[in-house]
Amino acid sequence: MEVKNNYCGIDVSSETLDIYFKNKEGNLQHLQVTNTVSGFRKIIKLSGKETHFVMEATGVYHLHLIFFLKEQNIAFSVVNALQSSVTSRCI
Structure with a gap:
């Protein structure tokens, strides 16, 4: 059985979080x-607890979010x- 890791990239600002991830249906969102x-x-x-947040x-x-996680x-x-380095295989 293939194990897939789902990652969620988060751009953090003081008021908002912009996130990009695969939802539970496997679609990028x-x-x-x-x-x-x-x-x-x-x-x-939307993303599930098994997602790794970056x-x-x-x-x-970002502190409140990491304490919550x-x-x-x-x-x-x-x-x-x-x-960090940029890669084409983010998700």
């Missing part, structure tokens, strides 16, 4: 939600934009 717990819940509902370190704006026992990575 873009979504913008508020950078609040209600927005975080919407992301999880975001850039943005000072303090940690409490939900959901995988995430916070990357330094200067150390």
